[in-house]
Amino acid sequence: MTISAVRLVGIGPDDPSFAQWCGVWAAAELLDRPDEAPRPAPEHVVLGRELVGPGGSRGGTHRAALLGDDVVGALRLILPLRDNTTVAFVDLVVHPAHRRRGIGGELLAEALRLAAEAGRTELIAEVDEPVTDTAGRAFALRHGWTCDLLETRRDLVLPPDEAQLAAVEAEARQASAGYELVTWRGSVPDPLLDDRALLEQRMSTDAPHGDLPVEEERWDGRRVREIEAMNAARGRTVLAAGAVRDGRLVAFTELHVSVSRPEHARQGSTLVLREHRGHRLGALVKAATLRDLAAAFPHTRRITTYNAEDNLPMVAVNRALGFEPAGHLSMWSLRVGAGSRPG
Ligand SMILES: CC(C)(COP(=O)(O)OP(=O)(O)OC[C@H]1O[C@@H](n2cnc3c(N)ncnc32)[C@H](O)[C@@H]1OP(=O)(O)O)[C@@H](O)C(=O)NCCC(=O)NCCS
Structure with missing residues (x-):
């Protein structure tokens, strides 16, 4: 597969393929922590509705990376509206079966573009690290991010x-x-x-x-x-x-x-x-x-x-x-x- 086969599309929490978008998160979480049930899909759906609906304290948007009809990567950008209005929170994941092919990089480039469009100059992301040397850490370092806070779970x-x-x-x-x-x-x-x-x-x-x-x-x-x-x-x-x-x-x-x-x-x-x-x-x-x-x-x-x-x-x-x-x-x-x- 080459990266050119992957398409990035907008997706909303009430779209039929949003279940697949949630499934990418679930697959990644299960890989990292096989003994734990991943985040239930309603968590993503309800947050998504808050982000795209009017009147909330946060806005935001979602993108899906599609290979054919399959969702293989997911991006969510969260934009605080009442404070921290220069900040964008980036949630980004690639299905474990489709990693190291540049899809994460494509999604990140899209996040940067969307953040700039919304006038945001600081991006923040988190990486769950059940072990040392996680893919998320390597990816963040590769793209020039700095680790500003390390919490112990x-x-x-x-x-x-x-x-x-x-x-x-x-x-x-x-x-x-x-x-x-x-x-x-x-x-x-x-x-x-x-x-x-x-x-x-x-x-x-x-x-x-x-x-x-x-x-x-x-x-x-x-x-x-x-x-x-x-x-x-x-x-x-x-x-x-x-x-x-x-x-x-x-x-x-x-x-x-x-x-x-x-x-x-x-x-x-x-x-x-x-x-x-x-x-x-x-x-x-x-x-x-x-x-x-x-x-x-x-x-x-x-x-x-x-x-x-x-x-x-x-x-x-x-x-x-x-x-x-x-x-x-x-x-x-x-x-x-x-x-x-x-x-
Ligand atoms: C981090 C993640 C999004 C990367 O997705 P991906 O599609 O594999 O990323 P890319 O193929 O664009 O990787 C770009 C570069 O990041 C680095 N990288 C990514 N995964 C790596 C790994 N497991 N080990 C070492 N370097 C890695 C490499 O430099 C890689 O370039 P290369 O493949 O040419 O060596 C994916 O592993 C993932 O979903 N992890 C769980 C969620 C997460 O941690 N999100 C990150 C939030 S910042």
Whole structure:
């Protein structure tokens, strides 16, 4: 096969061939992590509808690499609209049976073209690295991208060790006297909505981002509700816990459980407002969601989380709860504005 046999075409989440587009992701994920169910197709479909539909906080587009009628490569470009308006997030994958023939390079060139068209000067992509020397890393280096952030993936195999969890809870309860622990599933209660938005905004400034070219995000209650609706549409149940002081939500954490692969939960964001740190609130809320998970989804067998290694307090909480390293997630960027050119 030569590269000239491959065609790049626009594709939308409601096109009949979008299932194949999702299938390329699934095949690649299964190659990397054969013991895990890949992302369910509705995750891609719902995100895709948000990107191409009006009124959301992100826009974007999809391309498929076609060989004959078969989708052999997939590209999704995500364009933040409320903040970070010079940034484009690039998700790019080639089916394992069609690699090293230049298809990834073609899709990347298309991403650069689309990003430039949208006025974006910084591109960001992530690479899952269950092992060292991944194809994604070699590809990114080959194209002149720089690795700006390396996170360690950590997994907690469930059920957690009861004695370990009880010890974390006891210590956290004692240290957090004066704070009220609250939990919710799905939508944050109305009285806490604006505080929840502020906490999400703080995620974009307080969680380590390495050298990634990102700026503070802008969050309000409407945007929180938008994401909640999208999670529900994706078939995700979100189990959340928070700490309240004087009626204000000052800390939170979230676990995401997908209805079609409930055996594997994903850790969402966790944050304690700066002025409330040092009271074990991170451990308090995380332990609470572990309890809620056991009650709501007793068959969940694993939780995956990602931490920058220099995020010492978060790593310490996760270690105390029994999370173990399971590879890395690397975040890459390419500046294509003023003077810099892709490699
Ligand atoms: C990374 C990926 C998209 C590359 O797709 P591809 O079609 O094989 O890429 P190309 O054929 O255009 O490769 C271009 C160059 O990248 C480098 N490269 C790609 N895969 C490589 C590998 N497994 N080992 C070493 N170098 C590699 C080589 O320099 C290659 O040129 P060469 O084949 O002439 O030596 C594909 O492996 C993939 O889908 N991986 C999983 C998802 C992912 O990591 N996406 C990357 C986000 S940045």
